[in-house]
Amino acid sequence: MSGLKKFLLLRPDLLKQINKTNSMLNRYETVFIVTPVLSDTQMKEAVLKFKHVITEEGGKVVHEEDWGLRKLAYPIQKKSTGFYYLIEFESEGKAIEKLELEYRRDERVIRFLTMKMDKYSVTYAEKKRSQKKAEKKVED
Amino acid sequence: MSTNQSEIRYLTPPTVEVKKKKYCRFKKNRIKYVDYKDPEFLKKFLNEQGKILPRRLTGTSLKFQRKVATAIKRSRHLAFLPYVTDMLK
Numbered sequence: 001m002s003g004l005k006k007f008l009l010l011r012p013d014l015l016k017q018i019n020k021t022n023s024m025l026n027r028y029e030t031v032f033i034v035t036p037v038l039s040d041t042q043m044k045e046a047v048l049k050f051k052h053v054i055t056e057e058g059g060k061v062v063h064e065e066d067w068g069l070r071k072l073a074y075p076i077q078k079k080s081t082g083f084y085y086l087i088e089f090e091s092e093g094k095a096i097e098k099l100e101l102e103y104r105r106d107e108r109v110i111r112f113l114t115m116k117m118d119k120y121s122v123t124y125a126e127k128k129r130s131q132k133k134a135e136k137k138v139e140d
Numbered sequence: 141m142s143t144n145q146s147e148i149r150y151l152t153p154p155t156v157e158v159k160k161k162k163y164c165r166f167k168k169n170r171i172k173y174v175d176y177k178d179p180e181f182l183k184k185f186l187n188e189q190g191k192i193l194p195r196r197l198t199g200t201s202l203k204f205q206r207k208v209a210t211a212i213k214r215s216r217h218l219a220f221l222p223y224v225t226d227m228l229k
Contacts, residue, residue, distance in 0.1 A: 033218065073225075111218060113214060
């Protein structure tokens with residue numbers, strides 16, 4: 001072990017790589033639909049709760065989007081509208097199980113989807129964000 | 141023989157169909173990722189009943205047909221697109 005440690009001291013680049021593989025951070029994107037019967041503050045409360053779940057598991061929120069009240073393509077639990085919310089985050093894979101368990105337990109959430117992002121979707125999302133920023137700047 | 145053939149006259153000139161080659165729009169436009177959050181785009185791959193169109197009609201390559209299919213299924217799950225409908229377009 002000490003030999004390995006000495007070796008790693010000589011090669012800090014290798015050490016970095018090992019640390020990287022030990023804490024495998026994946027990027028995920030999660031969208032959930034909250035019932036429309038809630039007030040705005042209640043809705044924000046729900047969002048905060050799920051963000052807290054992510055950060056508690058060692059995740060980091062990269063980006064979030066509030067799409068507000070949207071019409072559903074078909075009724076879910078006899079409701080035709082819902083609040084959409086998107087969170088993009090980085091975390092370890094085991095955090096997803098906890099997050100989805102919280103989704104299932106929460107009666108306010110009527111639908112959710114978590115997706116692991118590959119390199120193409122990450123670049124796509126970043127491109128979309130930068131485009132939006134540019135549009136905002138033009139408007140200002 | 142050759143003179144005989146040239147004498148054949150058609151009442152209606154035969155229409156020679158020029159087949160337009162189908163192409164994969166993802167490969168042509170270098171789109172790498174199919175977004176499930178964009179129902180308007182995904183509607184191009186559905187018929188009026190909301191069913192996924194086959195590759196032979198849209199010309200999409202196999203690689204992207206798979207991606208389109210998963211994107212549509214995700215989109216349906218999140219109620220961006222309907223599972224069953226009539227007169228989608």
